[in-house]
Amino acid sequence: MQKIYIAGPDVFEVNSIEIGEKLTALCKKYGYEGLYPLDNVVDFSQSKQKIARDIFDANILMIQKADIIIANLNSFRGKEPDSGTVFECGYAYGLQKEVYGYIDNACNYIDSFAENEKFAKNGYFCDKNERLIEDFDYPLNLMLACSTKIIEGNFETVLEFLKGK
Structure with missing residues (x-):
């Protein structure tokens, strides 16, 4: 049975355990074994940095097994996906794993900016801080879009896609 590592900022939600149970149950429904980061056992009586390192190491091992x-890859604490999730995608890609991401709206990244959040300058769009807004007809930064199959929908939408491959 193939294993799926479930990456994302869902681990920061108040009901993160319940979310993990739901997502791993969906994996099972589609014939996969779900690996959810909060399934790792970590000793929380240690220093914060040791806890962080243990979580990191345990998640790395899960990704390696997947x-x-x-x-x-939905926006988290701003316009971009969770940085830890992005790292996990890049690490998995480097290991030549199949990497899929889901987002609620797969519009072109530049279109995700409201009209009052962007302006044209020298033929390009910039944000309020005059930084260029990437425009490659992808919903996210090119590094994610070129390494990750991005699907509009939710976790189950990706599982349905995998079964249809």
């Missing part, structure tokens, strides 16, 4: 990574 065949497929499915990542929640």
Whole structure:
């Protein structure tokens, strides 16, 4: 049975355990074994930095054991996906794993900026801080878009896609 590492900022939600149970149950429904980061056992009586390192090491091992990574790439604490999730996608890609991400809206990244959040300058769009806004007809930064199959929908949408491959 192929293993799916479930990446995303869902681990920061108040009901993160319940979310993990739901996502791993969906994996099972589609014939996969779900690996959810909060399934790792970590000793929380240690220093904060040792806890962080243990979480990091345990998640790395899970990614190494997985065949497929499915990542929640919706915006988290701003316009971009969770940085830890992005790292996990890149690490998995480097290991030549299949990497899939899901987002609620797969519009072109530049279109995700409201009209009052961008302006044209010298033929390009810039944000309020005069930084260029990437425009490659992808919903996210090119480094994610070129390494990750991005699917509009939710976790189950990706599982349905995998079964249809």
